[in-house]
Amino acid sequence: MIAILGAGSMGRLWAATLPAGQVAFVPRPAQSPAPEHYDFSPVSGPSRNITIPWLSARQTPTTLLVTTKAGDTLAALSCVLPALPESVPMVLFQNGLGSQQQVADTWPNRPILAAATTEGANRPRPDQLIHAGAGTTRLGALTDTGKAHRDTVVEALKSSGLTVIPADDIMHRLWQKLIVNAGINPFTAILDCLNGELLQQPFFQQWIEPLCNELSQLLEVAGQPAQSPRQLRERIEAVARATAGNTSSMRADVLAGRATEIAYINGYLVRLAERVDMDAPVNRMLTHRVKDLI
Template sequence: MAAPPCWHILGFGAIGRLWACHLARAGVSVSPVLHSAERLRTYPGHVTLCTDAGEAHFTLPGELATANTPIQQLLVATKSYATEAALAGVAQRLAPKAPIVLLHNGLGPQQRVADAFAEHPVYAGTTTEGAYRDGGERLVHAGRGSSFFGPLNARARETGEAALEPLLTLPLEAHYDPAILHRLWQKLAINAAINGLTAVHDCANGELARHPEYREAMAQLCQETEELACRLGQPLFETPLFDQALKVAEATARNYSSMLQDVRGGRPTEIDAINGYLCREAERQGLALPAHQRLLEAVRARHPNHHGD
């Protein structure tokens, strides 16, 4: 029996590493695509996955975008603002009809990639898995969650879930959802209510639920998001968005959002693909979202060299 095709991973942060380790554990060949020759020089070629069950070590040889091996399957786990440039860097290596799976926060890049790579099955994913890097090449799988993947373009809808079988059969709770856009909107709505506020107030998620001023700000954001979603005919949740956002903030009370971590680390944030996306969609509808606009500008001010979507 032939070995399964290699999965190339673009974006080798916590989530990219988590999926890479689990694919390797399942016997699938994995190649991280690293962003620079310096990073490749310092990368030891392995990752240690730390879970409640202990530590496991995986050999994951890295390569550069300029390598000449064809890419048969590609998982893109970059930040939203880096997705399109990262894909452009490996586009010439994509085998015909190679599936592309996008796994990042926000909305905007997914639709553009689906259009630009129409000859490839393009899928999007969303996950609530919790993982973080603990220095060097150690990865801590801090919280079990669930993931959903689904088609973004016609080619992916024709291909169906067969292309994603290696991702869906791992010991991570992952499912195929033909209506993935609904899942992406739900994740976007929650992130837009939580991440930016934690970045501005430099607080853990749970503080948003406990602090009256922060709760009120979250309620305003949720109200505006629901108004836009209604205008677009985009369903969100069966219960009010604010209730859902509070539930997530309380369930992840000790967590620090990725956006806050980016602000603390002096890195660009994904605010333009989250609250910024909502503001742009609202403008197309002739709708004002003042709470989202204020938050967008406040987060941008913390990183003047932000990346637009």
């Protein structure tokens, strides 16, 4: 049984695609045991009804998928892990960086893996899940004990039919995704625009170059392979063009009045810079501007 903590968009995508009967959501304390029903629209093909039970106290999962937002993850796991044997591997799906390290630092002996996924899912209504875009999920170990579980977990998740591959350097994957998120998400939230509309916006044009200067320096601080500001800008703009019609998760959160993950994207970069006495004024400005939106 694969357990999923966080029955939102990402959690429901895995729940709908993993083999029926082998997956359950992890309930909050005192939550109603009635199963979750929703309508699942795959990328292609007809939609179908999905019913997912909640994990009972008697069941021990083989794997725990953690699909809460970055800011909720530590608190959610603190409720769940006391009842979960130390041998059960868990996979962290959070965007950005910072929450994964918090979890690995808090439970260093547990088998912890991280996923960097380009799958896209959203919930226009609470009882509807749309698989908006098929992507790739890369999985790698964050703790030493996680390494032995990686390939087994990859195989288990492949039974979903989604593309799942092992990653030897998951931190590199997470950093690559962080760079793109840091260069697109805050701008789309502040400017209230689609990804593809960014490139014409004077505010984006004003700040993308100094932002990429900071990102390039921070990659070095983090011990990641060097990338020039120009390379980073080209990558960010290429992704904005390739996803031109998309609303970023950060813009969607702002529009819905939900907390954003800015503290784990540009906010993480500000904290990293502070640790090495480096200034990151553009990341700081973007973090403040996004925080001011809610």
